[in-house]
Amino acid sequence: MTKNPDGADAALERARKLIRPADLQNADPQAQNYIDLIGPEDAPQPTASQRAMINTIVAAIYERLWRPVGVAAFGLYGLSAQKEREEAAERLRLRGNQQVLDVACGPGNFTNFFGSQLSGDGIAVGFDISRPMIAQAVRDNRSSHAAYVRGDARRLPFDDATFDAVCCYAALYLVPDPFVVVDEMLRVLAPGGRIAIMTSYGSEIAPIHAALSLGAKTIGVRIFDRSTFPAIFTAAGLVDIKQQTRGTAQYVSAHRL
Numbered sequence: 001m002t003k004n005p006d007g008a009d010a011a012l013e014r015a016r017k018l019i020r021p022a023d024l025q026n027a028d029p030q031a032q033n034y035i036d037l038i039g040p041e042d043a044p045q046p047t048a049s050q051r052a053m054i055n056t057i058v059a060a061i062y063e064r065l066w067r068p069v070g071v072a073a074f075g076l077y078g079l080s081a082q083k084e085r086e087e088a089a090e091r092l093r094l095r096g097n098q099q100v101l102d103v104a105c106g107p108g109n110f111t112n113f114f115g116s117q118l119s120g121d122g123i124a125v126g127f128d129i130s131r132p133m134i135a136q137a138v139r140d141n142r143s144s145h146a147a148y149v150r151g152d153a154r155r156l157p158f159d160d161a162t163f164d165a166v167c168c169y170a171a172l173y174l175v176p177d178p179f180v181v182v183d184e185m186l187r188v189l190a191p192g193g194r195i196a197i198m199t200s201y202g203s204e205i206a207p208i209h210a211a212l213s214l215g216a217k218t219i220g221v222r223i224f225d226r227s228t229f230p231a232i233f234t235a236a237g238l239v240d241i242k243q244q245t246r247g248t249a250q251y252v253s254a255h256r257l
């Protein structure tokens with residue numbers, strides 16, 4: 001592991017305090033510079049896309065190579081990583097002492113940027129199930145405002161209404177139970193907070209949707225339609241729901257009153 005960036009230990013302690021004591025009891029004492037709620041075993045990953053995420057090589061090249069290729073595959077030509085991060089931070093209205101959760105953070109490519117938008121005791125917690133991804137995040141993207149927790153997003157280890165902003169980019173289409181994950185994200189979102197997701201989007205034109213879904217199914221990803229996430233956010237009482245589709249991606253954000 002690399003040397004601690006200034007303040008990274010304090011950031012990790014702030015992240016630790018957000019975890020429910022009962023969940024923290026199960027943390028792996030061997031984990032260095034992050035909190036591991038799963039332990040040494042990798043959970044079995046049923047699909048090719050999920051298996052890729054626990055591959056050390058994919059984790060190492062994710063930020064520089066894998067994601068840019070994914071961005072092109074989504075038809076997001078011309079959208080730089082920096083621009084996408086800035087747009088995410090805007091959707092979440094990040095600032096000051098906020099507590100921010102980046103679900104399925106991968107190697108922390110968004111988490112660290114979110115942290116850079118905060119000040120004081122503000123903390124961006126990157127949360128992911130993959131050990132190689134979290135290890136990479138700890139190496140590349142730790143800071144005095146960014147820290148990492150390894151766990152399963154289908155059961156977030158935080159109390160209700162813990163976070164001012166909750167984000168999940170480029171993961172809901174590959175997690176086994178995306179709606180459970182979204183319910184968990186909504187549970188931990190505090191009143192006044194913002195949520196933002198980026199996931200897949202299938203054309204409303206039936207033959208295109210069918211072709212996309214078939215291709216996606218073979219690698220184990222899911223194609224969502226336009227109405228699913230706005231409907232979930234509406235049912236949860238969220239307001240200011242904004243949706244943007246670009247290529248085969250959709251961005252949905254909303255505000256909890």
Ligand SMILES: C[S@@+](CC[C@H](N)C(=O)[O-])C[C@H]1O[C@@H](n2cnc3c(N)ncnc32)[C@H](O)[C@@H]1O
Pocket residue numbers: 050053054067103104105106107109110127128129130133151152153154168169170171174175176
């Ligand atoms: C494609 S990466 C997205 C990384 C980053 N958010 C981005 O936008 O580039 C998807 C991530 O989802 C994580 N993931 C998959 N299932 C998960 C689960 N049940 N809980 C937490 N993370 C999960 C994978 O380990 C992987 O790091």
